[in-house]
């Protein structure tokens with residue numbers, strides 16, 4: 001029989017909490033950044049200008065083609081070099097957290113841009129036409145008319161993507177960051193009681209992601225009702 | 229004084245030409261009705277007037293400004309030309325009042341109070357003041373189209389463009405919209421209307437333009453001439469069909 005000693009979890013709660021704070025911080029920054037730049041990317045991809053449309057498409061395709069974990073690795077090793085190339089200084093990196101943030105924003109922008117592009121395309125052409133006919137410029141038509149409607153339609157899919165993003169934040173262990181999972185792993189190695197800690201981590205992830213999916217389901221049901 | 233001057237406009241979608249050397253004018257205070265069979269380019273022509281559809285050849289001058297011109301502030305030009313669409317195109321996520329105010333505030337820079345006063349005045353004028361806090365989806369088609377006309381008027385346009393404003397409506401709602409348009413015409417608004425409502429044309433049109441498949445203007449004459457002595461057999465044919473029901 002497996003003897004479980006939950007005291008080890010309680011003893012490590014401060015450490016685990018610190019890890020959770022890092023996870024949540026990374027999640028929030030990546031979510032906001034991903035949606036912001038994802039929106040710009042989506043707009044570029046729908047542009048009538050080749051010079052905006054093609055490069056943004058290449059970028060999105062390229063990012064989606066590489067494994068997430070590789071992007072995190074690359075930025076960890078590349079950003080010190082890039083920063084060094086600009087400042088002329090060697091070694092002084094921006095650190096694993098900010099390099100991870102950049103990687104996350106980049107990757108999430110690509111994923112969100114696909115969702116947002118579909119959302120923008122779901123709005124009938126007459127809507128931007130009406131906005132332009134009233135004298136609005138591109139940014140006013142997008143900001144006041146097209147995007148608010150598009151985001152409302154996309155909310156369930158965006159939340160689903162957000163759940164995936166939250167789970168993906170645990171990937172930062174590869175660059176030595178102590179997120180929630182990383183903190184549990186460290187505590188487990190020190191104490192030798194890995195099972196309890198990983199069980200606890202799994203439970204917390206389960207609760208968070210499950211409740212978020214419930215919210216998504218509710219939203220979807222409400223929107224289906226609203227449509228009829 | 230010529231308000232809208234369309235000179236030799238041609239437009240292609242890829243290889244396909246949809247407007248062929250279209251030329252016509254709308255004078256200040258004039259009401260011009262555009263009709264013709266489906267696919268003849270009526271919507272396309274009227275959308276070129278405020279630059280919603282680009283064109284490759286010719287020139288369009290609106291109140292002295294060239295629509296395709298390099299230095300033309302297209303947004304500003306559009307803000308001075310009202311447009312009403314077949315499918316109303318109210319903004320569904322905004323209340324009726326917000327629909328009436330948004331462009332006044334964002335485009336004309338009016339204060340919220342000014343925009344609100346103006347919007348409600350126009351809403352009252354189209355007989356919908358009691359619906360000011362509703363959302364478009366809560367209104368009937370005829371009511372939505374009247375709000376859309378009020379929204380266009382809120383910008384104090386120098387001319388109004390209509391693209392089949394009643395063809396998406398149930399028959400019993402057509403008149404409430406046409407009544408608003410007739411009133412506008414009587415007030416001297418410059419209007420270019422794509423419509424097959426020949427009753428409306430008879431009542432207020434100064435001129436009628438008939439477009440034919442392929443994107444040409446086949447007939448461009450006074451209302452009386454159009455209804456009584458149309459020159460082209462094709463126009464007579466179209467008229468007999470449309471007046472039959």
Ligand SMILES: Nc1ncnc2c1ncn2[C@@H]1O[C@H](COP(=O)(O)OP(=O)(O)OP(=O)(O)O)[C@@H](O)[C@H]1O
Nearest residue numbers: 241244246264265266267268269270271272273392
């Ligand atoms: N985006 C587009 N791409 C290619 N062809 C188009 C496009 N929009 C319109 N057309 C074509 O241009 C022609 C003119 O279309 P338009 O909508 O102006 O006709 P219309 O006279 O308004 O017809 P309706 O009475 O059906 O509204 C049609 O043959 C149509 O198929």
Ligand SMILES: [Mg+2]
Nearest residue numbers: 270271272392
């Ligand atoms: Mg049409």
